[in-house]
Structure formats: C-alpha cells, structure tokens
Amino acid sequence: MVRVATFFGISFGAFLFWQSMDRVHVWIALHQDEKKERLEKLMEIRRVREELLQQAKQTDTLA
Template structure:
C-alpha cells in the first residue's frame, strides 16, 4: 500500500512540476515577444525621426 501511495504522490508531484514549468515557459516566451515588439517600435520611431530631421535639414538648405 505504501508503494502505491508513494507512486501516486510522485506521479502527482511530477505532473504539477511539469505544469508549472509549462507556465514558466509560456511566461518567458510572452516577455520575449513583448520585448521584441517594443524594440521594433523604438526602431521605427527612430527611423521616422531621422527621416523628418533629414527633410527639415534639406528644407533649410534649400531656403538658404
């Protein structure tokens, strides 16, 4: 009887462990996706800002 209950407890413990690890992996993947999206947005903002500065500089040069 002790062997059966020990086996059941170990199986339950392993199941709970793998479920928690699955949740951790999902959480890490979501964090990485959010970070990637944020970096892409920042790069796009930087690119648009540089384009606007170039346009303003070319307009100043053409007026002068």
C-alpha cells in the same frame, strides 16, 4: 500500500512540476515577444525621426 501511495504522490508531484514549467515557458515567451515588439517600435520611431531630420535639413538648405 505505502509503495502505491508513494508512486501516486511522486506521479502527482511530477505532473504539477511539468504544468508549472509549461506556464513558466509560456510566461517567458510572452515577455520575449513584448520585448521584441517594444524594440521594433523604438527602431521605427528612430527611423521616422531620422527621416524627419533629413527632410528638415533639406528644407533648411533650400530656404
């Protein structure tokens, strides 16, 4: 009887472990996606800023 209870206890513990690891992996993936989106936004802002600076330089040289 003790062996059966131990088996079920270990099985339940393994199940809880795998469930928690699955949640950890999802959490990590979400944070990586958020970081990637944030970096893409920053790169877009820098690109637009550079374009605007180039346009401002061109209009200054024409004026």
